[in-house]
Amino acid sequence: MSIWAVIVAAGKGERFGSYKPLVKIGDKYMLEYSVETISKNSKIEGIVVVCLSNYIQTVRELLKKYDLVKYVVPGGKLRQDSVRKGLLKVPESVEFILVHDAARPFVSADIIERSIDAAIQNGSCVVCVGVNDTVKRVEDGFIKETLDRDSIFLAQTPQIFRRKELLEAFENAASKRLIFTDESSLMEFYGIRPFVVLGDKSNIKVTYPNDLELVKNFINSNVDFKNLSERVYEDEKIRRMQNYFIGIGEDIHPFDKERPLYLGGVLIPFEKGLKGHSDADVLLHALIDALLGAAGLDDIGTLFPDTDPKYHGISSLTLLQKVSTLVYARGFKIQNIDMIVFAEKPKISPFKHEIISVISNALNIDKIKVNLKGKTSEGLGFLGREEGILAKAVVLLKKEEN
Template structure:
């Protein structure tokens, strides 16, 4: 299977928005609109890569919006949105892409559920369009008067990301070069591709006018919410000396076996933080099948998870780690462990708890065959 890529189209000037600053670079709850959009895809486990298509004059603004996010280099757009999408698609050739999600940069409220439904639909369909049913009564007007009432049954409002099998949408865009169609689903339709409908979200609005931005700001002005999740990991012992636990090398007559440095406590904590923001698990971000992570320091995994929280505009509230083993003794190193975790996460030490327990001689930890760890993490995220 090839990769799933999100192509975020952000090359427009937003003339209906007013002012000199393109709408995707306006402030929304302390971050640029485009950063909210990029972060939604960059932190989603269904998406392997993210690339933005931007106006050549906006590179400095883009670099501020994308700072610290795991995204590909942006590419310049064209004279129209359709040109920009085509150029973005062409830039993905050679990257082993099988699915592409094309999304408007000015839709910062895209949720993981909509992304997941679009990606899943591409397993059995060439194209997928997120939609919401039309709820209002529709009228057709003529000369300032109502001409008739339009039947709204089977009418929908189209949203993004619109998902496609990469090779097919690339060919479809090449075939309509010079034409102007309303969206990428229309390009697919012109090429004879059947576009399946999936549920969108009423919150997934596009910011078109200054009034839209003000409404969006009011949504973000709420108190936010705290989300919590747990993590668990196990590693067995092997010949060696010393175990990495919570980023501290603890003296022991054996070491833990793993593709990385096998820090079982940091692995559990990384999974807890990723779970709190619904960003998959440690294996998705750092697959053990990838040779570049062989012997890697596990603090890098935890720091990555923390950066994804920041990317969403959130913060880590507190973390709690329990190390389960007979040996080595954790007590003498507990303070150093808590200090190291706090340092990696960039939070105060009073927000970090490190504990240890045994299984009273029961199970594999009781037989001193390895170490287990469980962790909890709570993060605050804007609504």
């Protein structure tokens, strides 16, 4: 499996104020960091560096100690022109091209290795990182909508594609006079869905002078760059895990022949209902307590006491919606709900999908996040004597930041 790298260092650095690749960071020039890291990967067979034409000789002299650097070529006016010029220097027999920005000097050996493995397995790879802040779409100066940040990622480099497909995509863009800001956008337009590998925030892109101060601080703080990406990845994983909260709810009600039976907000055709102050929906009461527990709030009996006449006969769906408002207001999102109804009769399975639909609609979540099971007690005890119904619920919440 033949792989070459194209390292792009052809930007004029107008936002930075000077030619970034030849800025000194610690004991090396910025360009050297990524060249050195990529050179050490055993799967890379050659490197093409694309730089500004007036720095060709300087860059060639700087990089002559790296045997894997086969060509140093002048770039074009646009990024895609520069990448294409580097790509044309790669032998036709090469299958994959790894494109990386010289302005990301601290790409780790781990990211390079994982990206290559993913590209070989999936045909392409783009390194991305998630976002921590709440994401808004703005039109005319006003917020139009809030996007689900769990599905939003920021593209970094390296980006790896098959050489033939990447070259064809460049030719297609040139013929239509289209401009793309990175290779993944180009390939998406060409009809290829790139595979994503999680990167890390140490793979910073130096764009403004303040960014350079940040990376110099990394150098001065004696950061171990060999293990930095692994530590950042693990820290991020732990931080995200700490944002998850589990709640457990349980409720039990005796049967009452004079009342209708409600389970999960659905009226169940049965000869007896459940005894209670509200509509006695034992399943929703268990779910409500699970939600309240995960969110760190008081239990259902404290919030809606059976001594308060305003809750007499109230629909438990109304209580569920009140609780969901409290939960969402505290910055939580519902990730998953799992519930069990224990009863000899009635059987839950005929009403399972309707109950799931009602609950998901009440909570404004996808039905795939709600699960329900029915169990019997095998004729044992209170339930086995058909004296009532027991329900349990487990909820997983994710704490949203900001």
